[in-house]
Every structure is written in structure tokens, then in C-alpha cells.
Amino acid sequence: MLKIAIDAMGGDNAPEAIVNGVEQARDEMPDVEFQLYGPVDQLKALIKNDLQIKFIEADEVIEMAEEPVKAMRTKKNSSLVMAAEAVKAGDADAFFSAGNTGAVLATAIFIVGRIKGVDRPALMSVMPALKGPHPVFVMMDVGANAENKPAHLYQYGILGSFYASEVLGFETPRVGLLNNGGEPDKGDPLHKEAHQLLQHGSDAGNLNFVGNVESRDLLQGPADVVVSDGFSGNATLKAIEGTAKSVLSVVKHTIVDGNLQAKLGGLLLKPSLTKAAERLDYSEYGGAVVIGVKAPVVKTHGSSSAYEVAQTLKQIQKISDADLTNKVEAYVKTHKDELSSKSEKK
């Protein structure tokens, strides 16, 4: 039975959204134990039916704005740290939080622990592809690391391909490198070398590299796995999210603040615009995954609703069903030379 350790106090809408999300998910996930870490009395008061749900007392909370590593070290009794510790101790198989991203990353890497041979675990986001063969693509690293080396980026190509094929079911996923131009010699030394490593890996049959991709085209789905360093990946992800939100808000305001004609038009268009917004919404694909650690660790955004929490829990089941962690561990072990020689070179 899959046991998911849940930080019931993480996120802007916690604990209500978390508890409600767990109950929504539970009704579709009969073989899962949901472990809720938080103030038990408060959580119990919110629950309708405690079937499959276990409560574990955690009386501290890591706030969204706290300094991650310090918070992890000082708040041992926080719902976030205790949930991560449960995975480490083998009491749970996976870890979910909607809380402080930095703290989730820190606990994932330092408590759950990185897979030996993965130099730098990364944060991976699932994003919508408006064109191309699949409805989504994955991008990593979107912010676990402020600095990366070429070998890390090569590993992200391998790890992202694993996720795309094993969890999303994409055949021979197309791997692209986020760079500032299409030609192979574009970019700073980091991206030039990463390009070469990915190309060699592709030539050797380890992944399917399709070359550089530019941030301008990402939503058009030029690749199933977009490899990026954590700094520019983070900037790109946030620019896409922020711009989509801003543009939709401008469209909404022209309707709401418009004249009668605009309002009537908006009323007629509403069902279609809702559908448009849904195409850009990828919450049904779940949260951001910490890739390269010893168990599934998934973080959904702080403002997640109960629905998004439930979708993320289903995503964790998929990752678990696909046996992703063990497969990655096995791959890294048997391909040690391929991965580590590149790593030492840098």
C-alpha cells in the first residue's frame, strides 16, 4: 500500500484545501494511506471521513517566507520536516507539500536524500504545450539550483526523459536545451558544453536530443523535456506564468470595465474563454516534482485549491506506479560511467 506523507499546514489555503484535497483524492485512490502531518485536533475537525487517513501530530509550521535551510534545521516538529522525516524513516513512500518551495527542496535533498550518482537534484514543472504531439511538456531545473554545470544539464535530459516516458507515457521523448538561439554553438560556455553532452548522449542512444529551444517557443511544444539551468529555467517559468496571467487579466478587464457592448460580448464568449483559460491551465497534471531524490517528492503551488491538491496526489500515485525512483536509481547505477565521467570532467 502506497503511503503518502502530507504536509497538512503548507500553502496559503492550508489546512482546509489540503484536507479537502486529500478527501477528494481518497475517494479515487483506494489503495493509499494518507498521512496528515499537522495539529491533529484542528485537522480532525475539518475531516468528513477519516477512512485511509492517519493523523500525526506536528505542532510547528514553516511559513512561506521563511529562510528554507534555517527553517528546516530549527523547526524539527514542523509538518513539513516531519513529513519528510517519515519518508526517510521508511514510514512513508512519498512526500507532498504546498508549502515553502525552498524548504521542500531542502528537506527533499537533505532529509529524503539524493540518489547516489545524481549530482544535483532538480525541480521539474509540467507545463502546457499548445501544439505538438502531447498536451504537456516537462521542464527542469526550474529553480532547485542557482548554478549548474554542463554535466547536470545532461543528467536532467536523462531524468526528464524518464519522467516523460515512464510517468506521462510519451514514447522516445524529445529533449530540448533551453538556450538563447537555435544553432548548436549558441549560448555561454555552460550551454555550449551542455549541448555537446546532450548531442553525444543522443548519438549514443541514451536520449533523443532535438537541439536548442528558445523560451519564445516553449508553449508551442518544441520539446517534451526542456533542459535548463536552474537560474534561467526559473526566470523563464516565472515569465511564462506571469505573462499568461497578465494577458488573461487584461482581456478580462476589457470586458468587465467595458461598455455594454463589450459586456454583452463577454457574456456570450464566457464559455469559450473559460475553455481557453483551461487550455493554459495545467493544474490537472499536478505539481512540481523534485527529481533525483530517493522518493517521490511533489510540491504544488502555495495557492493550490483542494482540486489541485487532489490532482497532485494522483500524480504521486502515477510516479509511484511507474516505479520511477527505482528505475532512475537502477539507471544511474548501470550508467555510472556515462554520467560520472561527464561530471568529473567539469
Add this chain to the structure above:
Amino acid sequence: MLKIAIDAMGGDNAPEAIVNGVEQARDEMPDVEFQLYGPVDQLKALIKNDLQIKFIEADEVIEMAEEPVKAMRTKKNSSLVMAAEAVKAGDADAFFSAGNTGAVLATAIFIVGRIKGVDRPALMSVMPALKGPHPVFVMMDVGANAENKPAHLYQYGILGSFYASEVLGFETPRVGLLNNGGEPDKGDPLHKEAHQLLQHGSDAGNLNFVGNVESRDLLQGPADVVVSDGFSGNATLKAIEGTAKSVLSVVKHTIVDGNLQAKLGGLLLKPSLTKAAERLDYSEYGGAVVIGVKAPVVKTHGSSSAYEVAQTLKQIQKISDADLTNKVEAYVKTHKDELSSKSEKK
């Protein structure tokens, strides 16, 4: 009299859009000489009235996809290189192109020449601010450099402030550093050090630093001058442009491909949606400026229309009227210690 050297063959719509744009601008810019570099016969055939227009034969064209530095070195008779050479020779005061961005940058830096004391000239874009005190903000570097040092970023804060105050007329422009978080200690070493330099410069009264800004918030106008390294600035700019385009296209398609109700709604909403798209359109503010070179060099995007060409020519006049180049040169000279000591440190 201001003399603008114009690459008449640069861009997807050249030479028609360039020639028409020049004629549009000319009618509002009585004191300017427009020097058109290109195949004279072809250009003359397109012109309605050659008032204030001078034709200079240039029989080669640098294509959009050519390798920039190689193209600059081998195509000495191209419209792009000859226009840049005219500025160097003193036959023109400013240089305009809608052509190959890399080639414009290369000619700006190697032919027009960088201002002594500016370590790394940068490409600066003007972008729309949906909120805040001003309708636009500037961002630099958006791609002239693949790699930057902290001192470059400090210089961009100074140079961008100059543009915002002298050309756009913003009082004490707010300078923000594009980074992966709001706190001063965020980012890789480059951004941490740049943050410190900008803060010290602000404390000393050289600029008005408002701290880190994130790509998610840029369109909401948190700063008038966004300082970025060329790599992540390029990724962010392209992500914003590409996402805005993708989202508007999704909205458009839900109308066009929708049922009768959606089509009717779209018809009623059309004037308002056009206004919304205009809020996001910043072509009236002109093109991207190469900052830190010895003359105004402005590049508008390859698909520019005649209107956009005309707006960019007006922008060049504003830069010239503001005497930006001389002011930057004078500032750099008198603040040599401030700028160069930082530069040497790195």
C-alpha cells in the same frame, strides 16, 4: 541636422516597409536627413517623394540567419555594414536596422565602437508596464552578451537610468535587478554581487535601486529599469513575448473556431479586445537600443511594419535630442573610478 544611416535591406519586409516607414517618419521629422543604404534603383522605385532622403548604393544584403560576425567581416558592401561605417566615418549620426540582430550588435560594437569605460555594451528593450507610474519600462541586457560580470550589471543600472530619465523623461527611475527571488541574498554569485554593487551605488546616490524583481512580475511594472545578464534577460524577454502571443492567439482561436454564440460575442468584443492587444503592444516606443556605443544604434524586430519603422526613427530622434551618447560619455569619464574600480575587482 540629424543624419540617420538606414539599413534599407534589413528585416522580413525590407525594403518596402523600410522605405514606407522612412516616408511616414519624414513627414513628421523636418530636420532629419534619411540616408538609405541599399540597391539605389530598387529603392528609388519604391519612393514617392525623395525630400530629405539620400540614397547610397550598397549591393550586398546580410540575411537574417547569417552568422553575424562572419557576415560583418565578409559583406563589406552590405547595407547593414555600410550604414554602420557611415556613422564611424562621421557621415551619419545614428544607425537604424530591422535586420540580423547579431550583425547589428557586432557592427555597433566593432564599427561604431564602444564608449570608453563601458565594459560591455548591451541591448536594451522597451516593454509595456500594465501598472505602476509609467506605461513602459526598459530592460537590459536582453542578449548582447551571453556572459556578464557583476560590474557590467552595475553599469547597466547607470546606463538604463540615463535612458529612462533623459529619453523617456522618468524622474529618478526605479532600478530593479532581475533575480530568482526577492531577498538580497538570492541568486548565483553573479546576481548576489550585482545586488551589492547596485545597493552601494544607490546608497551613494548614483542610482535609485529598488532591489530584486522577478520575471513573473515584470509586466506589472515593479521597476522602470530592469537590469539583467544577457542570458537570462534574453530568455525572459522571449518568454514574455512568446507567451503574450500564444495566449492572445488561444483567445482568438476560441472565437474564430467557436460556435455561433462565441462568434457573435467575439464580434461585439472586437473593439475592446483590440484595445487590450494595444495595451500589450509597445511598438510605438520603438526598437531595441544598443547602449554603450558611440552613437544611437537602434534595431527594430525583423517583422516590423512601416509604422514600427517610423516609430523607431522617431525614437532615434528623441535619443539624439536628449544628447544621450554625449551624456553617457561624460558620465563615464567623470565617474571612471566608480565604474572601473568595480570592474577591475571582478
